[in-house]
Amino acid sequence: xxxxxxxxxxxxxxxxxxxxxxxxxxxxxxxxxxxxxxxxxxxxxxxxxxxxxxxxxxxxxxxxxxxxxxxxxxxxxxxxxxxxxxxxxxxxxxxxxxxxxxxxxxxxxxxxxxxxxxxxxxxxxxxxxxxxxxxxxxxxxxxxxxxxxxxxxxxxxxxxxxxxxxxxxxxxxxxxxxxxxxxxxxxxxxxxxxxxxxxxxxxxxxxxxxxxxxxxxxxxxxxxxxxxxxxxxxxxxxxxxxxxxxxxxxxxxxxxxxxxxxxxxxxxxxxxxxxxxxxxxxxxxxxxxxxxxxxxxxxxxxxxxxxxxxxxxxxxxxxxxxxxxxxxxxxxxxx
Amino acid sequence: xxxxxxxxxxxxxxxxxxxxxxxxxxxxxxxxxxxxxxxxxxxxxxxxxxxxxxxxxxxxxxxxxxxxxxxxxxxxxxxxxxxxxxxxxxxxxxxxxxxxxxxxxxxxxxxxxxxxxxxxxxxxxxxxxxxxxxxxxxxxxxxxxxxxxxxxxxxxxxxxxxxxxxxxxxxxxxxxxxxxxxxxxxxxxxxxxxxxxxxxxxxxxxxxxxxxxxxxxxxxxxxxxxxxxxxxxxxxxxxxxxxxxxxxxxxxxxxxxxxxxxxxxxxxxxxxxxxxxxxxxxxxxxxxxxxxxxxxxxxxxxxxxxxxxxxxxxxxxxxxx
Numbered sequence: 001x002x003x004x005x006x007x008x009x010x011x012x013x014x015x016x017x018x019x020x021x022x023x024x025x026x027x028x029x030x031x032x033x034x035x036x037x038x039x040x041x042x043x044x045x046x047x048x049x050x051x052x053x054x055x056x057x058x059x060x061x062x063x064x065x066x067x068x069x070x071x072x073x074x075x076x077x078x079x080x081x082x083x084x085x086x087x088x089x090x091x092x093x094x095x096x097x098x099x100x101x102x103x104x105x106x107x108x109x110x111x112x113x114x115x116x117x118x119x120x121x122x123x124x125x126x127x128x129x130x131x132x133x134x135x136x137x138x139x140x141x142x143x144x145x146x147x148x149x150x151x152x153x154x155x156x157x158x159x160x161x162x163x164x165x166x167x168x169x170x171x172x173x174x175x176x177x178x179x180x181x182x183x184x185x186x187x188x189x190x191x192x193x194x195x196x197x198x199x200x201x202x203x204x205x206x207x208x209x210x211x212x213x214x215x216x217x218x219x220x221x222x223x224x225x226x227x228x229x230x231x232x233x234x235x236x237x238x239x240x241x242x243x244x245x246x247x248x249x250x251x252x253x254x255x256x257x258x259x260x261x262x263x264x265x266x267x268x269x270x271x272x273x274x275x276x277x278x279x280x281x282x283x284x285x286x287x288x289x290x291x292x293x294x295x296x297x298x299x300x301x302x303x304x305x306x307x308x309x310x311x312x313x314x315x316x317x318x319x320x321x322x323x324x325x326x327x328x329x330x331x332x333x334x335x
Numbered sequence: 336x337x338x339x340x341x342x343x344x345x346x347x348x349x350x351x352x353x354x355x356x357x358x359x360x361x362x363x364x365x366x367x368x369x370x371x372x373x374x375x376x377x378x379x380x381x382x383x384x385x386x387x388x389x390x391x392x393x394x395x396x397x398x399x400x401x402x403x404x405x406x407x408x409x410x411x412x413x414x415x416x417x418x419x420x421x422x423x424x425x426x427x428x429x430x431x432x433x434x435x436x437x438x439x440x441x442x443x444x445x446x447x448x449x450x451x452x453x454x455x456x457x458x459x460x461x462x463x464x465x466x467x468x469x470x471x472x473x474x475x476x477x478x479x480x481x482x483x484x485x486x487x488x489x490x491x492x493x494x495x496x497x498x499x500x501x502x503x504x505x506x507x508x509x510x511x512x513x514x515x516x517x518x519x520x521x522x523x524x525x526x527x528x529x530x531x532x533x534x535x536x537x538x539x540x541x542x543x544x545x546x547x548x549x550x551x552x553x554x555x556x557x558x559x560x561x562x563x564x565x566x567x568x569x570x571x572x573x574x575x576x577x578x579x580x581x582x583x584x585x586x587x588x589x590x591x592x593x594x595x596x597x598x599x600x601x602x603x604x605x606x607x608x609x610x611x612x613x614x615x616x617x618x619x620x621x622x623x624x625x626x627x628x629x630x631x632x633x634x635x636x637x638x639x640x641x642x643x644x645x646x647x648x649x650x651x652x653x654x655x656x
Contacts, residue, residue, distance in 0.1 A: 037552035041468055044460035045477040048522060052480040055487065055519075058498040115391030123388045132392060139399050141642050143580020145608050146631050150402045153618065195398045202395075226377055228384035249486065256488020258583035259608070263615065286490045286583070293587040302502060309494040313487065320486035324479060 059310040066303025074307065078274070080288070082304030083297075089304045091311055093268070097186055097282035098312070101261075102254040104190025104278070105197055109254075110247050112194075113201025120202070121209040122231055133206065140199035148263030151192040156183050156264075163187070163279060177277040184266035187278040192264060193257055197250035204249065208242025209235055241330035248323030252316045258286035267291070285312040406632050413629025424593035424610070424626075429617035436630055438595045442605040443637070446510055446589075447575050449599060450517040455571055457518075458525025459560075465526070466533040467555050485523030492519040493584035500588070508588050510596075510604030516584035521574045528570025532563040565652030572645035576638045582608035607634040 069087050072079050077090020120132050160182050170176040179185075212235045220230040266281030283291070289305050296302040413419055413433070422435025461481070465474055496516040500506050536559050544554040560567070585591075585606050591613050592603035607630050614627035 031550050031552075034550050034552045037555065038468055041460045041464035042473075044457045045464040045469065045473065047457060048461055048477055048484060048526070049480045051519060051522075052483050052487075054499075055491070055495045058495055058503070059491075062498045062502060112391050112394060115388050116395050119388040119392045123385060124392075135399060136395060138639075139395070141576065141638055142399075142402060143582075143608070143634055143638060145580060145582045145611055146402065146406060146635060149611065149615065149627065149631055150398075150405055152615075153624075154401065154405045198395060226381035228381040229377070231384070252486040252488075256486075256490065258488065258490040259586070259612075262583075262586075286488060289490050289494065290583055290586050296497070296501075299502070302497075306494055306498060309491050313491045316486050316488055316491070317483060320483055323486075324482050 055313065059306055059313060062299075062303050063307035063310050064303075066300045067307055069300050070304070079270075080304075082301045083295075087300050087304065089307075091285070091308055093282050094285045094288055094308060095311070097189075097265075098255055098284040098286075098315075100278065101186050101190040101193060101284065102251055104187060105193035105254045106247060106251055108191065108194035109198045109201050109250060110243070113198045113246075113250070114205050114243055116198070116202045117205035117209055118231060118235070120206050122227070122235065136199050136202050139195070140203070144196060144257060144260045145263075147192060147196055148260035151188075151260060152263050155192065156188065159188055159191070167279060174276045175278050177275060177279070179275060179277050179280045181266050181279060181281045184264040184281055185279045186282060189261055189264050189284075190278075192260060193254045196257060196260065197254050200250040200253060201243075201246050204246030205239060205243050208239040212238045241326050245323040245326040245330075248319050248326065252319045252323070255319065256286055256312060256316050258290050262287040262290045285309065285315075403635075406628060406635060409625070410628030410630075410632035413625055414632060419629065419633075423595050423605070424613075427593065429614065429623040430620050432622045432625075434626065436607070436610060436633055438593070438605040439607045439610040439630065440633060440637070442510070442596065443579060443607045443634075445597065445599065446514055446604070446606060447517065447579050449511075450514045450521055450578060451571060451575055453514070454518045454521035454574070455525055458522045458574070459529050459567065461522070461526045462529035462533060463555060463560070465530055467551075467559065481523050481526050484519065485527065487519065489516070489520055489581050489583040490587070492516045493587040495519070496584070497587055507601070508590060509601055510589050510599035510606075513584045513589035513604070513606075514599065516588055517578040517581060520581060520584075521578050524574035524577050525570055528573065529563070529567050532566030532570065533559060535566070536562045565648050569645040569649040572641045572648070576641040576645070579638050579641070580608060580634060582612060585609050586612065607637070 066082070066087070067074055070089060071086050072088035072090050074090055075095075076092055077088065078093045080089045080093070081087065082089045116136060120129055120136070124132050163182055163185065166176055167178040171178050216234040216238065217230055220234045221227075225233060261284050265283050265287045267283055268281050285308050289309055292305060296305065416433050418433055418435040419437075420435065420440075421437055423438035424434045424436075427434035461477065465478060468474075469477065493513075493516045496512055496519075500512045500515065501508060506512070540558050540562060541554055544558045545551075549558075585608055589606065589609070590603045591609035592605050593613075594605070596602065596604055610630045611627050611634070614623040614630070617623035618627055
């Protein structure tokens with residue numbers, strides 16, 4: 001832990017907002033090279049803002065005409081027939097499937113992910129920590145298409161009897177009512193999504209747990225707390241905002257996950273009855289769009305899918321903004 | 336750090352004045368009365384928590400081992416066939432054995448290379464702005480949009496490019512269009528990792544350069560970026576690895592071809608994820624399934640190789656705090 005230049009206590013921990021002493025353009029000489037380079041950097045930054053704005057603008061512009069032609073209610077209809085003279089399409093089914101599967105993923109991934117992060121930072125023997133963290137990161141490096149294949153071919157057959165057992169024992173409860181669908185049920189997709197977002201929860205939680213001030217932890221232990229009590233009273237409260245924002249980022253990823261879900265979903269036939277069961281099929285926003293990529297034939301049809309994509313964009317935008325706000329507030333708090 | 340975490344559960348029998356442990360108490364008390372001891376309950380909780388944490392880690396390892404085991408077990412023998420690294424899939428139907436993946440490997444590498452060519456300069460310059468130049472509202476806005484961009488689902492990025500490229504400009508689907516969508520996904524990864532690295536560069540280096548009368552831009556290029564170079568390279572490699580396995584943009588923007596194809600701008604384009612997707616349709620046939628797992632294993636190997644190189648560079652050339 002030595003600085004490159006030798007000593008400077010102040011700079012060993014740079015402030016979260018960068019470097020204090022030389023701020024902004026005060027170090028700039030106003031020369032041509034300076035203006036050019038500074039300009040290029042600014043343009044790149046502005047370009048990023050422009051790109052995000054353009055995403056919203058283009059999606060809205062191309063979705064609106066299709067929405068005007070829509071003869072069904074976009075938010076409350078379960079019909080999806082964007083072609084033909086009388087286009088009718090609604091997103092209720094996708095919204096339900098997307099949100100429910102992501103919620104299941106969160107219910108599983110957040111506790112397990114936090115526990116794994118606690119294991120890596122607090123429980124694992126020192127020699128094991130880096131290896132354990134690396135293994136969890138490895139889970140993040142597996143491409144999502146591989147999760148799709150594995151879920152489809154290896155995991156689904158194993159999960160089938162489990163689902164049968166749950167339906168047997170808890171089938172009276174509406175959420176677990178049997179539907180005759182096995183394989184790509186909402187519940188199953190939720191589990192696969194949970195595995196996919198687990199490394200996100202763990203990586204970020206690990207980071208904040210690691211930052212818990214040693215004084216807090218030692219204080220708790222000095223008062224006679226057991227290790228678990230120390231974690232509950234010192235580590236978890238300190239890491240809570242980090243865990244919340246990690247969960248939000250993971251939720252954003254789960255909502256938008258495309259190819260794995262596309263491989264797994266069981267599409268429902270038109271006019272199948274509404275059910276609250278988690279063992280029902282149904283498409284998510286992303287899988288519906290991906291499955292019908294070949295169908296973007298006329299503007300209304302394409303517009304309908306773009307409208308669905310817009311809703312997904314708004315959902316992830318909101319979730320990520322919340323994550324961002326939570327992180328910002330924590331920064332303000334720890335400074 | 337270590338003193339705090341290496342602490343074991345306190346031994347409650349050592350607590351002096353413990354009412355339930357009279358001096359010279361019998362060591363062989365029955366379990367029930369031990370449970371009623373409040374210290375005992377706390378210790379049990381502690382042990383349960385310890386078991387739960389170990390269990391959670393073991394649980395998280397199950398899918399990892401299972402997935403990698405499945406892919407290696409089912410796909411490895413394809414990688415050892417004569418044509419896998421040299422041939423393509425031309426005239427090979429789902430029920431024909433083997434064929435090569437070279438067209439898809441080359442296509443994937445070419446596509447992500449091209450993506451990096453666009454995304455890396457934008458990403459690094461944006462990070463330079465955020466760390467070296469940006470203060471106030473604009474920097475805040477940029478930082479916020481980078482976060483939003485990193486949360487944009489790949490399918491939405493693909494739809495956006497489709498809406499611009501195909502619907503608005505009337506251009507055809509191509510490898511280039513898919514590259515543009517991947518650029519959107521790659522930029523935030525590069526910005527964030529580069530930003531972290533630039534923040535690690537000690538301020539004395541900048542001040543020393545300024546003290547010698549070096550202009551700011553030369554300082555940034557020759558001192559700051561050079562010091563952070565290995566970290567930035569690592570970030571770039573991880574960014575490439577991240578987009579390499581993306582399938583959704585390819586599905587919408589770059590239809591698959593079984594032939595060698597090096598033209599990113601016209602026509603269909605072969606990539607590994609799309610090769611997997613192609614054979615997925617017939618995975619009931621053993622020949623197609625083998626090819627699918629082989630392509631999946633090849634993709635994983637490429638991604639892990641990039642991760643590994645990135646980590647090695649990070650380990651040996653990182654900015655020392």
